[in-house]
Amino acid sequence: MTQVQFDFSASVVMITGAANGIGLELAQRFAAAGASLVLVDKSAEVEAVASGLAGEPLAAVLDITDEAGVEALVERAVAHFGRLDVLVNNAGIGPLAAAEAMETALWDATQAVNLRGVFFGCRAVGRQMLAAGYGRIVNLASQAASVGLEGHLAYCTSKSGVLGLTRTLALEWGPRGITVNAVSPTVVDTELGRYGWAGEKGERMKALIPTRRFATPAEIAHGVMFLASREAAMINGADLRIDGGYTAC
Numbered sequence: 001m002t003q004v005q006f007d008f009s010a011s012v013v014m015i016t017g018a019a020n021g022i023g024l025e026l027a028q029r030f031a032a033a034g035a036s037l038v039l040v041d042k043s044a045e046v047e048a049v050a051s052g053l054a055g056e057p058l059a060a061v062l063d064i065t066d067e068a069g070v071e072a073l074v075e076r077a078v079a080h081f082g083r084l085d086v087l088v089n090n091a092g093i094g095p096l097a098a099a100e101a102m103e104t105a106l107w108d109a110t111q112a113v114n115l116r117g118v119f120f121g122c123r124a125v126g127r128q129m130l131a132a133g134y135g136r137i138v139n140l141a142s143q144a145a146s147v148g149l150e151g152h153l154a155y156c157t158s159k160s161g162v163l164g165l166t167r168t169l170a171l172e173w174g175p176r177g178i179t180v181n182a183v184s185p186t187v188v189d190t191e192l193g194r195y196g197w198a199g200e201k202g203e204r205m206k207a208l209i210p211t212r213r214f215a216t217p218a219e220i221a222h223g224v225m226f227l228a229s230r231e232a233a234m235i236n237g238a239d240l241r242i243d244g245g246y247t248a249c
Contacts, residue, residue, distance in 0.1 A: 004222050004225075005033075006029075006033045006225045006226070006229055007033060007034060008030055008033040008034050008035035008086070008225075008228075008229075009033070009034030009035070010034075010085075011034075011035050011036070011085040011086055011228075012035070012036045012037075012038065012077070012081040012082075012083055012084050012085050012086070013030050013035040013036070013037055013038070013084075013085065013086040013087075013088065013228070014037075014038040014040065014074075014077060014084055014086065014087045014088070014121075014125060015027055015030070015037065015038070015039055015040065015088045015090055016040045016041070016064055016088070016089055016090050016091035016117070016121060017040070017041055017090040017091030017092065018039035018040060018041050018046050018049060018090070019039075019041035019042075019043040019045040019046040019049055020041075020043075020045065020190070020191060021188070021190035021191055021192055021193075021217060022090055022140065022185075022188060022190060022217050022220050022221065023041065023088075023090045023091065024049060024217075025217035025218060025220070025221045026088060026090060026221050026224060026225075027039055027049055027050075027053060027057070028053065029218075029221045029222075029225060030225065031053040031054055031055055031057070032054075033225070034055075035055070035086075036055055036057070036081050037050070037053065037055065037057035037058065038057065038058045038060065038073075038077045038081070038084070039057050039058070039059045039060070040059075040060045040062050040064065040073065040091070041060075041061065041062070041091070042061065042062065042063050042064075042091075043061070044061050046059050046060070046061060047059045047061065058076075058077060058080055058081070060073050060076075064091050064113065064117030064118075064120060064121060065112045065113055065116055065117050065120070067120050070117075070120040070121060070124050071120075071124050073124075074124040074125055074128060078128055083128065083132055084125050084128050084129065084135070085129075085134065085135060085136065086135070086136045086137075086138070086228045087121060087122070087125040087126075087129075087135070087136070087137045087138070088137075088138045088139075088140070088224055088228065089117075089118045089121050089122065089137070089138070089139045089140060089162075090140045090224075091113065091117060092113060092114045092140060092158075092192075093109065093110060093113045093114065093192075094110075094152070094155045094192055094195070094196055095109070095110060095154065095155075096151040096152065096155075096196060097151060097153070097154070098151060099153045102153060102154060106154060107153075107154045110154035110155060110157075110158050111154065111157070111158050111161070113158075114155070114158035114159060114161075114162065115158045115161040115162060115165070118139055118162055118165060119165060122137055122139070122165065122169060122180070125137070126169065126173060126178065129173075129177070129178050130173065130176055130177075130178065132177075133176065133177040134177045134178070135173075135177065135178035135179075136178070136179055136227065136228045136229075136232070137166075137169065137178065137179070137180040137181070138180075138181055138182070138183060138224050138227045138228055139162050139165070139166050139180070139181070139182045139183075140162075140182070140183055140185070140220075140224075141159045141162040141163050141166070141182040141183065141184040141239060142155070142156075142159040142184050142185060143184050143185065143186050143241065143243045143246050143247050144156040144159045144160075145159035145160045145162060145163045145182075145184055145239070146160075146163075146184065146239075146241070146247050147246075147247055152196075159184075162182060163182055163184075163239055166180050166181065166182040166237065166239070167237045170236045170237030171237065174236045174237070179227075179232065179233065179235060179236040180236065180237065181227045181232075181235055181236065181237065181238045181239070181240065182238070182239045182240065183220060183223050183224050183227065183239075183240045183242060184239050184240065184241045184242065184243065184247075185215050185220050185242045185243060186209055186214060186215055186242070186243035186244050186246050187202070187205060187214045187215070188214060188215045188216070188217060188220055189214045189215070189216055189217070190217060193214060197214070202214075208246060208249065209243070209244040209245065209246045210244055210245035210246070210248070210249070211244035211245060212244075213244065215242055215243070215244065219242060220242055223240050223242050227240065
C-alpha cells in the first residue's frame with residue numbers, strides 16, 4: 001500500500017467529516033499528494049487538523065445539514081482558491097436502534113446528515129464544477145447501501161439514498177465534465193466503526209467477511225483518491241465496494 005501514489009498538486013479538494021476517522025486519513029493523504037484543501041467538520045478539532053498539515057488548508061467548523069452554511073462555505077472556498085476540483089462527501093453518522101423502537105428524531109437526524117447533507121454539498125460544489133467544466137465528486141456510501149444490517153434501519157436507508165443520488169448526478173453531469181462515484185466500505189477500524197461493531201458482535205461480522213477483517217482508513221482513502229484522480233475519467237456512476245467481499249456472499 002505504501003507504493004500507491006497520487007499527484008493532486010494542481011487540485012483543490014473539499015473533504016467533509018475531516019476531523020477524524022476516514023476523513024482525517026483523507027486529509028493527511030491528499031495533503032501529502034500536494035492538494036489545496038478545504039476541510040469541513042462539525043467538530044472544532046478540524047482546525048487543529050488543518051493547522052498540522054502542509055499547504056495552509058482552509059478549515060470550516062460547519063454542520064453539513066445547514067443549507068445556507070454549506071452554500072456560504074463553497075463561495076468562500078472558491079473566493080479563496082479560485083475553484084473546487086474535488087468534493088469528498090465523507091461526513092456521516094450511524095446511530096443504532098431496533099426498527100420498532102426507532103424514534104422519529106433518530107431517523108430524521110440520520111437522513112439529514114447522511115443524505116440531505118450530501119445533497120447540499122453536491123449541489124453547491126456541483127454548480128461551481130459545472131461552470132468550470134470539470135470536477136470529481138466521491139460520496140461515501142457503505143456496504144449497508146446494498147444489504148440489510150440489523151439495527152441499521154436508518155443508516156441502511158440513508159446510504160441507499162446516497163447511491164441513488166450518485167447515479168443520477170453521474171447521468172446528468174457526466175456529459176458536462178464531472179464524474180460522480182461512490183465508495184462503499186465494510187466496517188472500518190475507526191471510532192465510528194468500533195462503536196457499532198465492538199466485542200463479540202464485531203468478531204461475528206469479521207467471520208462473515210471473506211478477508212476475515214475490517215478495512216483500514218488507508219484502504220478506503222486510496223480508493224477515494226483513485227476515483228478523484230484525472231486517471232479515473234471514465235469511471236462514472238460507480239459504486240466501489242471496499243468490503244472484503246462481504247456483499248459478494
